[in-house]
Amino acid sequence: MIDSATPPASQASPDESAARRAGAGYDLVIVGGGLAGGLLALALHHHAPACRFLLIEHGATFGGNHRWSWFASDLPQAGQDLLAPFAQTIWGEGYDIAFPDYARTLPTSYCSLSSSDFHATLMAQLPAANLMLNTRVAALDAAGVTLGDGRRIVASRVVDCRHFRPSARLAGGWQVFLGQHFRCDKPHGLTRPIIMDAKVDQVAPSGNGGAYRFVYVLPLSADEVFIEDTYYADQPRLDADVLRSRVASYAKAQGWQGTVVGEETxxxxVISGGDFAAAQAEIAIPGVAIAGARGGFSHPLTSYTLPFAVDNALAIARLLVRQPDVSGKALAAFCDARARKHWRRMGYYRMLSRMLFEAAEPEERVVVFQHFYALSGGLVERFYAGQSTWPDRLRILYGKPPVAIGRAMRALVSRGIPLKVEKTA
Structure with a gap:
């Protein structure tokens, strides 16, 4: 039920609006229309059609300004089915990586989805009555949501899918990037994505401390290419002008000329440790479920979120099918249990993050990744999906270590660098 005002006519049919004014309310409200929130809404629409949900987004579009990519092997069939309505770019010939000592092609199919296509698909697939854009949420609680203009939305369940919030209770570093979409004057000649070109200069932009740098390249069409300059950095500082210059230099070195038609930052x-329960307690709202990166559902080392967002969306939808009367408190506990299980499962990757940021000298970080990508393609696939086997884990650590033993031992027992952003005026 929406108090004080009714939604615009474009957002609800007359019958639905009348029902809500009469006190029917919503079964579930999702706050945050990014990847996690949007996929949850789609999963509910397809798998739990009886659930009356509302997706609220502060911005003008769902998904923001991002590009999500994943390996085809990251998702089971149900996950692939959930993503099937979206316009995706898929490279079936595998992908390339390049390091100072070698270059290779791995055979796994790679997929990518732009936020503009994400938004367009949600708008086409979901009923307009279930969507609210350009809407600020002032407060969430177990019984609903209060909007910035004072309106009250009543709901049986609320799911918080807003952005990740840094916390001093967590430790780690940062993945800092700027990507540009180029429309080239002539065909660029690429047929496969370059997931990691680490032959580039490893010097970090001023203020980032030590960093590992690589360039990520996606051939979106015969004459369009996405180029992203990325750093695994000690500090969360993004110097957009420097990164734009480096992207332009990379394009020029490849002989690509054209026009920039889009940009994202x-x-x-990159999480290496911390007290997860304490970090979650900082943002927890009694009776409100937390999903997405805000709930800790990401890969600690790669920062990938898509496979986990898909898995959560399907899990919540299935729960509502099995238990259509599940309470908001029970749903919050369900998501919390999944988050804690995910944190435990990701312990190995957090240890590798500590090795990267605390055991390796900045100029040696490229050697850590070079060692990893020389391993088998199946191992790399499972690593990105967060599904490394015990033999995989031993193989990653086997052989001449790319970091000094003493530094590695100290990193294992370190509390890490607090993962927080200093407030600026």
Whole structure:
């Protein structure tokens, strides 16, 4: 039920609006229309059609300004089915990586989805009555949501899918990037994505401390290419001008000339440790479920979120099918249990993050990744999906270590660098 005002006519049919004014309310409200929130809404629409949900997004579009990519092997069939309505770019010939000592092609199919296509698909697939854009949420609680203009939305369940919030209770570093979409004057000649070109200069932009740098390249069509300059950095500082210059230099070195038609930036956490329960307690709202990166559902080292967002969306939808009367408190506990299990499962990757940021000298970080990508393609696939086997884990650590033993031992017992962003005026 929405108090004080009714939604615009474009967002609800007359019958639905009348029902809500009469006190029917919503079964579930999702706050945050990014990847996690949007996929949850789609999963509910397809798998739990009886659930009356509302997806609320602060921005003008769902998904923001991002590009999500994943390996085809990351998702089971149900996950692939959930993503099937979206316009995706898929490279079936595998992908390339390049390091100072070698270059190779791995055979796994790679997929990518732009936020513009994400938004367009949600708008086409979901009923307009279930969507609210350009809407600020002032507060969440177990019984609903209060909007910035004072309106009250009543709901049996609320799911918080807003952005990740840094916390001093967590430790780690940062993945800092700027990507540009180029429309080239002539065909660029690439047929496969370059997931990691680490032959580039490893010097970090001023203020980032030590960093591992690579360039990520996606051939979106015969004459369009996405180029992203990325750093695994000690500090969450993004110097957009420097990164734009480096992207332009990379394009020029490949002989690509053309026009920039899009740009995205990001500063993502690379988590190496911390007190997860304490970090979650900082943002927890009694009776409100937390999903997405805010709930800890990401890969600690790669910052990938898509496979986990898909898995969560399907799990919540299935729960509502099995238990249509599940309470908001029970749903919050369900998501919390999944988050804690995910944190435990990701312990090995957090240890590798500590090795990267605390055991390796900045100029040696490229050697850590070079060692990893020389391993088998299946091992790399499972690593990105967060499904490394025990033999995989032993193989990653086997052989001449790319970091000094003493530093590695100290990193294992370190509390890490607090994962927080200093407030600026």
């Amino acid at each position: 990001g500063v993502l956490p």
